[in-house]
Amino acid sequence: MTDQQVVAVYDIESWLPPAQAAGVLAGEQSTGTFVRVPGESDALRERFGATVLDVTGLPGSGNTPLPGAVRPPGAGRRPHRARVRIAFPLHNFGPSVPNLLAAVAGNLFELREMAAVRLVDLELPAAFAGRYPGPAFGTAGTRRLMDAPDNTLIGTIVKPGIGLRLDELRPLVRELAMAGIDFIKDDELNGNPPHAPLPERIKAVNEELDRAADATGRRTMYAFNITDDIGRLEANHDLVRETGGTCVMVCVQAVGLAGVAHLRERATLPIHGHRAMSGALLRSPQIGLGPLVFQKLARLSGVDQLHVGGIAGKFYETDEDVVASVHAMRTPFLGGYEALPVLSSGQWPGIAHRTLELTGTHDLLVLAGGGIHAHPLGPAAGVAAMRAAWRAAAEGESLAEAAAHDRALALAVERFAGIRG
Amino acid sequence: MTDQQVVAVYDIESWLPPAQAAGVLAGEQSTGTFVRVPGESDALRERFGATVLDVTGLPGSGNTPLPGAVRPPGAGRRPHRARVRIAFPLHNFGPSVPNLLAAVAGNLFELREMAAVRLVDLELPAAFAGRYPGPAFGTAGTRRLMDAPDNTLIGTIVKPGIGLRLDELRPLVRELAMAGIDFIKDDELNGNPPHAPLPERIKAVNEELDRAADATGRRTMYAFNITDDIGRLEANHDLVRETGGTCVMVCVQAVGLAGVAHLRERATLPIHGHRAMSGALLRSPQIGLGPLVFQKLARLSGVDQLHVGGIAGKFYETDEDVVASVHAMRTPFLGGYEALPVLSSGQWPGIAHRTLELTGTHDLLVLAGGGIHAHPLGPAAGVAAMRAAWRAAAEGESLAEAAAHDRALALAVERFAGIRG
Numbered sequence: 024m025t026d027q028q029v030v031a032v033y034d035i036e037s038w039l040p041p042a043q044a045a046g047v048l049a050g051e052q053s054t055g056t057f058v059r060v061p062g063e064s065d066a067l068r069e070r071f072g073a074t075v076l077d078v079t080g081l082p083g084s085g086n087t088p089l090p091g092a093v094r095p096p097g098a099g100r101r102p103h104r105a106r107v108r109i110a111f112p113l114h115n116f117g118p119s120v121p122n123l124l125a126a127v128a129g130n131l132f133e134l135r136e137m138a139a140v141r142l143v144d145l146e147l148p149a150a151f152a153g154r155y156p157g158p159a160f161g162t163a164g165t166r167r168l169m170d171a172p173d174n175t176l177i178g179t180i181v182k183p184g185i186g187l188r189l190d191e192l193r194p195l196v197r198e199l200a201m202a203g204i205d206f207i208k209d210d211e212l213n214g215n216p217p218h219a220p221l222p223e224r225i226k227a228v229n230e231e232l233d234r235a236a237d238a239t240g241r242r243t244m245y246a247f248n249i250t251d252d253i254g255r256l257e258a259n260h261d262l263v264r265e266t267g268g269t270c271v272m273v274c275v276q277a278v279g280l281a282g283v284a285h286l287r288e289r290a291t292l293p294i295h296g297h298r299a300m301s302g303a304l305l306r307s308p309q310i311g312l313g314p315l316v317f318q319k320l321a322r323l324s325g326v327d328q329l330h331v332g333g334i335a336g337k338f339y340e341t342d343e344d345v346v347a348s349v350h351a352m353r354t355p356f357l358g359g360y361e362a363l364p365v366l367s368s369g370q371w372p373g374i375a376h377r378t379l380e381l382t383g384t385h386d387l388l389v390l391a392g393g394g395i396h397a398h399p400l401g402p403a404a405g406v407a408a409m410r411a412a413w414r415a416a417a418e419g420e421s422l423a424e425a426a427a428h429d430r431a432l433a434l435a436v437e438r439f440a441g442i443r444g
Numbered sequence: 445m446t447d448q449q450v451v452a453v454y455d456i457e458s459w460l461p462p463a464q465a466a467g468v469l470a471g472e473q474s475t476g477t478f479v480r481v482p483g484e485s486d487a488l489r490e491r492f493g494a495t496v497l498d499v500t501g502l503p504g505s506g507n508t509p510l511p512g513a514v515r516p517p518g519a520g521r522r523p524h525r526a527r528v529r530i531a532f533p534l535h536n537f538g539p540s541v542p543n544l545l546a547a548v549a550g551n552l553f554e555l556r557e558m559a560a561v562r563l564v565d566l567e568l569p570a571a572f573a574g575r576y577p578g579p580a581f582g583t584a585g586t587r588r589l590m591d592a593p594d595n596t597l598i599g600t601i602v603k604p605g606i607g608l609r610l611d612e613l614r615p616l617v618r619e620l621a622m623a624g625i626d627f628i629k630d631d632e633l634n635g636n637p638p639h640a641p642l643p644e645r646i647k648a649v650n651e652e653l654d655r656a657a658d659a660t661g662r663r664t665m666y667a668f669n670i671t672d673d674i675g676r677l678e679a680n681h682d683l684v685r686e687t688g689g690t691c692v693m694v695c696v697q698a699v700g701l702a703g704v705a706h707l708r709e710r711a712t713l714p715i716h717g718h719r720a721m722s723g724a725l726l727r728s729p730q731i732g733l734g735p736l737v738f739q740k741l742a743r744l745s746g747v748d749q750l751h752v753g754g755i756a757g758k759f760y761e762t763d764e765d766v767v768a769s770v771h772a773m774r775t776p777f778l779g780g781y782e783a784l785p786v787l788s789s790g791q792w793p794g795i796a797h798r799t800l801e802l803t804g805t806h807d808l809l810v811l812a813g814g815g816i817h818a819h820p821l822g823p824a825a826g827v828a829a830m831r832a833a834w835r836a837a838a839e840g841e842s843l844a845e846a847a848a849h850d851r852a853l854a855l856a857v858e859r860f861a862g863i864r865g
């Protein structure tokens with residue numbers, strides 16, 4: 024890759040020979056249309072055409088071909104499958120994420136020649152770093168604001184996710200903060216509902232966190248869900264900051280990558296990126312984006328913390344998928360864009376050892392919702408149990424050994440092991 | 445549906461009994477998590493829980509189940525399939541599209557219980573109309589600006605889509621405008637590339653259109669592709685307007701629905717909504733959104749004109765899909781939100797009769813790219829051939845009869861019939 028190119032990597036299936044299918048994709052996404060037109064000179068194609076760099080055959084997936092896929096008469100039952108790398112000239116779009124998307128992730132998903140087409144990786148030139156500053160805080164900045172320099176970061180989601188009154192939310196936040204939790208977030212379902220306006224939630228929560236911080240000496244980071252129309256994000260962010268808050272959260276797909284980048288330009292607090300709706304783009308092996316692409320684009324757009332699923336989670340990903348995402352999130356691209364992987368979904372203390380073993384890092388923000396709130400002795404004990412499990416994992420003590428001398432942990436194991444294995 | 449509810453319709457597959465699977469979805473997207481938590485009182489569930497309204501069995505799809513779908517021991521080979529309608533209390537999110545998405549199209553796509561899950565329709569209460577004004581122009585406003593009160597609207601895309609110099613673009617625009625074409629648009633691949641900055645393109649094109657309008661008495665509408673970072677959309681729009689332009693285009697997925705709504709609040713020109721990248725969300729029958737949902741949300745966000753594929757197009761949709769989309773686009777929702785369906789992809793004069801017969805309307809903007817530019821006598825003859833074909837279709841004359849007395853049409857048939865059938 025030169026510094027004047029973007030390289031996009033696709034996994035495709037097609038009944039055309041893979042090299043030919045890759046050529047259709049490259050043509051559609053640069054100078055071509057269904058017929059050669061007068062202005063499409065050789066010089067123009069040379070300068071603006073996308074180029075197929077390589078085509079590597081892959082074993083067939085056995086998945087149902089996408090609707091509309093063309094199978095020529097006499098073709099085999101199953102399409103070919105291949106990984107193809109295509110280079111796009113940077114000067115076709117410049118370092119603009121929205122215009123990049125129209126090229127590398129645009130009409131190509133609709134091509135009849137494709138029985139599957141998934142954008143699995145994206146190599147970007149340095150010009151993008153000049154335009155998009157990326158995460159302002161990342162892992163190090165998040166730890167600094169939390170005053171939590173080294174342990175695995177333990178957090179929770181307010182549960183129930185929606186519907187708590189402020190007079191119910193206040194004592195919950197108080198208990199969690201007094202228990203020394205590192206991080207609390209609003210549920211992605213709780214934005215600015217008319218029954219409990221965001222400004223009041225911000226004010227109430229920040230009061231509770233300040234009071235707890237006076238007692239404990241550490242202020243819990245709280246990610247307020249400020250997801251809303253683009254024009255409201257800045258004011259929401261400012262309200263969080265002005266009342267002492269240290270983090271804002273947006274649903275990346277709901278405000279769009281462009282919305283995140285817009286917020287990033289105006290934000291002075293870390294951005295917690297929730298991935299709600301990402302499954303629609305990421306889950307099918309036949310179409311859409313691979314997680315690596317989503318993560319790179321979200322980091323470029325400025326998220327400091329990003330959800331990547333959870334080990335033994337309740338969502339679709341395998342542990343291997345989650346580990347790969349954690350690894351990818353911690354791998355610099357464009358020389359930086361360091362962001363904190365957030366593990367959530369069905370998390371509880373019993374998963375700590377497996378998570379540490381599989382990921383090999385403490386640079387994780389692990390969120391347990393029900394796994395903290397539903398502890399038999401209440402949320403504070405839920406936090407203690409999570410801490411105990413992670414301490415044991417870090418020190419090489421087994422869960423059973425740790426539970427033998429930690430009552431909160433023992434009760435958590437008793438409560439959740441049957442449900443979450 | 446009450447005026448305090450949103451009803452979301454899903455096609456799901458699950459190895460759980462469909463009613464149970466629907467219940468998991470409703471719980472995950474409202475008050476529930478994997479375990480009942482202390483605050484999840486009956487009163488809270490009653491007020492904030494999503495409700496399964498009905499479950500209708502559907503024949504199995506035979507498609508490959510989504511990754512991670514749980515098949516309990518002893519379950520049949522194929523999952524159940526059903527259409528389920530779920531009511532969400534409006535007060536969970538209020539009339540905010542981003543927060544609506546987090547509820548009706550959020551984490552649910554990731555649930556292991558789902559072997560397929562697709563949001564196929566959305567019924568919204570009037571409150572959304574209070575917040576989102578929708579299209580300011582729609583079909584009637586577009587026709588008014590074009591001075592084209594009744595015929596099918598004929599347009600083209602600048603081709604090659606990327607790479608034309610301004611001294612090549614100028615004569616092309618001039619020829620098309622002098623030929624009386626109703627509409628021209630930039631390719632979705634041509635935003636604001638460094639080799640040909642948008643401001644210069646806007647100025648050059650508007651000069652040509654003004655000059656042609658002086659001669660013909662009608663000004664061709666040109667949709668400038670202003671897709672870019674959110675903070676640049678307003679300035680781009682204003683530049684188009686200030687130099688006499690009458691339309692702007694954005695790639696809806698690339699700027700996000702929230703980005704479109706943001707532009708709409710600031711725009712005084714019609715918004716041409718390109719659907720690049722929509723295939724990633726819309727094409728798979730197993731996940732994502734149905735076209736109806738995308739169209740409703742794009743109209744709500746403010747697009748005046750929206751791409752819906754093309755009859756006999758080069759993309760994946762069947763003619764039935766495209767006809768259904770045209771019909772849906774012309775069906776009011778929330779009492780209005782009228783928008784113009786745009787047909788494109790592989791269009792040429794030979795498709796006019798079939799399109800009119802299938803759609804039954806002239807309220808269409810039909811875009812032929814190669815089908816105009818690659819006409820043997822050049823783009824002006826390409827426009828004439830498109831007009832002749834649509835005139836014949838409107839008057840009940842066959843394509844062959846019309847071609848017998850229209851040389852431009854005859855040449856178009858000769859040129860394209862073999863390629864596009």
